[in-house]
Amino acid sequence: MWRSGTGETATIFYEDFTIGREFDLGSTTVDDTEMRGFAGRFDPQWYHLDDELAAAGSFGAVTASGWFTASLFMRMYTDAVLSRAAADASPGLEELRWLAPVYAGDELTGRLTVLDRSPSQSRPGLGTVKLSGVLAAANRETAVLSMRFRGWFGMRGPQRT
Amino acid sequence: MWRSGTGETATIFYEDFTIGREFDLGSTTVDDTEMRGFAGRFDPQWYHLDDELAAAGSFGAVTASGWFTASLFMRMYTDAVLSRAAADASPGLEELRWLAPVYAGDELTGRLTVLDRSPSQSRPGLGTVKLSGVLAAANRETAVLSMRFRGWFGMRGPQRT
Numbered sequence: 001m002w003r004s005g006t007g008e009t010a011t012i013f014y015e016d017f018t019i020g021r022e023f024d025l026g027s028t029t030v031d032d033t034e035m036r037g038f039a040g041r042f043d044p045q046w047y048h049l050d051d052e053l054a055a056a057g058s059f060g061a062v063t064a065s066g067w068f069t070a071s072l073f074m075r076m077y078t079d080a081v082l083s084r085a086a087a088d089a090s091p092g093l094e095e096l097r098w099l100a101p102v103y104a105g106d107e108l109t110g111r112l113t114v115l116d117r118s119p120s121q122s123r124p125g126l127g128t129v130k131l132s133g134v135l136a137a138a139n140r141e142t143a144v145l146s147m148r149f150r151g152w153f154g155m156r157g158p159q160r161t
Numbered sequence: 162m163w164r165s166g167t168g169e170t171a172t173i174f175y176e177d178f179t180i181g182r183e184f185d186l187g188s189t190t191v192d193d194t195e196m197r198g199f200a201g202r203f204d205p206q207w208y209h210l211d212d213e214l215a216a217a218g219s220f221g222a223v224t225a226s227g228w229f230t231a232s233l234f235m236r237m238y239t240d241a242v243l244s245r246a247a248a249d250a251s252p253g254l255e256e257l258r259w260l261a262p263v264y265a266g267d268e269l270t271g272r273l274t275v276l277d278r279s280p281s282q283s284r285p286g287l288g289t290v291k292l293s294g295v296l297a298a299a300n301r302e303t304a305v306l307s308m309r310f311r312g313w314f315g316m317r318g319p320q321r322t
Contacts, residue, residue: 005206007214042232044239045166047250053168066251067232071203074228078205089208090227090259097253 002086002154005078010086013156014127017114025076025110027138030064032104038068064102069145073135076110086154088126094148102144106137115148119155126152163247163315166239171247174317175288178275186237186271188299191225193265199229225263230306234296237271247315249287255309263305267298276309280316287313 002010039048043065046053054062081087102108116130128150135145163171200209204226207214215223242248263269277291289311296306 007207007211042236045243046168050168067235071228075203082206092258093254094256095254098251
């Protein structure tokens, strides 16, 4: 059997990623304390940490590190898809865009779209799926993050043990 | 004056990012507890959290979330460059590759290379710099992460106040 990302029996396979299919990734609210804690550890710049400087800057307030926003996307993707999918590793991202600043209290909603897919030539029983992910700040009606990436997924096809 | 990422007076400007120049980003050791904590919050998959399943998997042990590795790169880049540079926001990544698994205890060394640069057409006094970043696990002599991205940097040129 294929395990899902959380170790359970997978119920979403390569075959289920039909081109054009969309997955609702749900929503999450940006927590102020966590946002600042992440920046303090991984991206300690005044844009993300210093209220006084940020208030006078172009965004008007401290904003989330882009890596925090991307990490929130990953969690939403894991909860909504990978926890049920026969997912192998991802080789990386084709593109990532930070489209607009993210602020504490923003309600982020996520969506995943299948762009393309093809069976792996080198790894029988696996296929590559090209995905597009978007996060939007629903409270401000603006997209804040987009990315295109590939993932490997197991096929329902030849059963594995 | 231009502020650096940490709010001090900047000492590295657009003009200093000459094509081909390399920046040593220093090194950091992957902490087991932090690595698992990050995965638990942002990427809760068994590859990153379950010792028993991971030991039987293709990597032989739990591995870091790719977003944790990328976040460690960001911290090294901030400490070595952005803390001194007249850095504006980054629009995003052109490419990111997770080249090999990262394990707890790995000593990661970072390097940044200037690929190209051009003055901004729309924002006088700023320029776009194309950068290539690489993280390697020095203890295993293997590259683990590469990315290509752009950053906007202020020019030493026309002074700003």
